[in-house]
Amino acid sequence: MFFTHTLSEATKKMERYCAYQERCHKEVVSKLKEMHMIPEVIDQIMAHLILENYLNEERFAKSFARGKFSIKKWGRNRILKELKLRNISKYNIQTALQEIDEEDYKKTLDTLANKRVEQLTGKSLQEKRRKLADYLLYRGWENHLVYDKIQTLLKEHHL
Incomplete structure (x- = not known):
């Protein structure tokens, strides 16, 4: 019962x-x-x-995008995927993704990549690059940004 x-x-x-x-x-x-x-x-x-405005999908999507980016350091692809899983409209997803400041986005990727590189010790260069790419792609960062970042780190850290 x-x-x-x-x-x-x-x-x-x-x-x-x-x-x-x-x-x-x-x-x-x-x-x-x-x-x-x-x-x-x-x-x-x-x-x-x-x-009564308890539910508002645009407000939810914006809050979700801001939170997942600033707290979990997710990239746009992961946020987009998660919002789609929640049946959020394309319009609300686009509006939500605009909540992420482009400058903060680049800084966060930079910080995340540099921090991860420091953690990857004692591995071959090939394995370090692969592990870094896998890590950033899993978190939803765009392919071109990930591979550009790896190229930059390659020059800076001989990665």
Whole structure:
């Protein structure tokens, strides 16, 4: 047996859930399904949350992009992929990616690459380059930026 929520209980719970941190529609729908809410009620609660500005996908996407870039040091490709997984629209993804300052983006890549190079000790040059590229590409940095950075490091550190 499982506990069922009334419409007003579920609505209040979702208001608190959305007020705690930015959420995307997919997360909220998933949470409502976990609460065993029927589709009609889910639609009703979602409409309420959007109308009352608890849910805003553009705001979510911008916050997500800023946070993942500044805290996790993710590149644009990884952020884009993760936003797509959350069914965020192309428009909102583009708007979110504009939140990342180009100068900060380049500085972060530089810092990340230099820090990683220092960690790669006792390996052949070929292996160091491969490991650095794998690391940066996994974090979502664009191919051309990664390979340009490796070329620069090759000259600076004889990588």
